[in-house]
Amino acid sequence: MIAAEEIERRIREAMPQAEVKVVDTHGGSDHFAAEVIAPEFSGKTLIERHRMVYATVKDVMGGALHALALSTKTPEERGDS
Amino acid sequence: MSRDVMAEIKEEVDNNKLLIYMKGSKDFPQCGFSMRTVNVLRELGRDFKDVNVLADPEKWQAVKTFSDWPTIPQVYVDGKFVGGCDIVNEMHAKGELAPMVDQAFGE
Numbered sequence: 007m008i009a010a011e012e013i014e015r016r017i018r019e020a021m022p023q024a025e026v027k028v029v030d031t032h033g034g035s036d037h038f039a040a041e042v043i044a045p046e047f048s049g050k051t052l053i054e055r056h057r058m059v060y061a062t063v064k065d066v067m068g069g070a071l072h073a074l075a076l077s078t079k080t081p082e083e084r085g086d087s
Numbered sequence: 088m089s090r091d092v093m094a095e096i097k098e099e100v101d102n103n104k105l106l107i108y109m110k111g112s113k114d115f116p117q118c119g120f121s122m123r124t125v126n127v128l129r130e131l132g133r134d135f136k137d138v139n140v141l142a143d144p145e146k147w148q149a150v151k152t153f154s155d156w157p158t159i160p161q162v163y164v165d166g167k168f169v170g171g172c173d174i175v176n177e178m179h180a181k182g183e184l185a186p187m188v189d190q191a192f193g194e
Contacts, residue, residue: 052174060157067157073120074158076173 007035008063008070014040016062021046031075039075048080092149100153100163104191105135108150109160113137120172124160127179131188165191 010028017026017040024044031037040059047055055078063071099106105128111117113125113135128135140147140159147159154161154168162169164187169175178184 052177053168053170056170056174057156064157068151075120 008038008066009035010038013038013063013071013074017042017059020058020062031073036070036072038071038073039077041077041079043079043081043084045080047078048082052078090145092145093153096146096149096153099136099138101166103136103163104165105131105133105188106138106163107135107160108138108140108146108163110139110141112139117141118159120158121160124162124172124175127175127184128162130179131185133188133192164188 010030013028014026017028018024021042021044023046024042026040026042028038028040031039042055042059046058050058056076059076059078060067060074063074067074107113107121107124107128109116109118109121109125111121113128116122116125125137138146138150140150150159150161151157156168156171158171160172160175162171162175169178169184169187175184178187
């Protein structure tokens with residue numbers, strides 16, 4: 007189990023300019039969805055962006071953290087569905 | 088002779104134009120993320136290969152190492168790792184996935 011705030015903290019630490027919102031999707035503290043809006047994503051493919059975020063939770067992925075759904079955008083892309 | 092599971096994965100990836108490593112099978116997905124990804128692949132109207140990692144714990148671990156990606160499902164198009172559930176859905180919604188797959192099938 008892990009807290010949404012902890013995941014947010016880790017992502018912000020790795021990407022200081024990011025807006026981060028993490029929600030618990032199943033209510034069991036192990037399935038989350040993260041929306042990350044960061045200029046650091048500019049020029050990066052979706053795979054690269056997701057790898058950046060996954061790297062922040064690498065040690066807990068598969069253990070305390072079962073799933074982390076991701077939305078990764080640059081500030082310019084905000085508002086794209 | 089001991090199993091070379093990484094070589095098995097390499098063979099699967101190279102020999103299938105459209106491939107998904109998933110939980111459950113394409114007809115009976117056993118996870119919401121895998122199910123949503125399979126649904127997208129079905130919409131493409133192409134033959135695709137599914138590999139159930141739940142039935143093969145050794146391969147489950149090896150797949151994550153092979154693609155250096157921590158989660159299942161994982162989709163490969165023409166031997167190239169494309170992403171998991173979020174990426175596949177996002178690409179499909181943007182109309183980027185179908186052309187990539189068409190190209191893989193030689194169109």
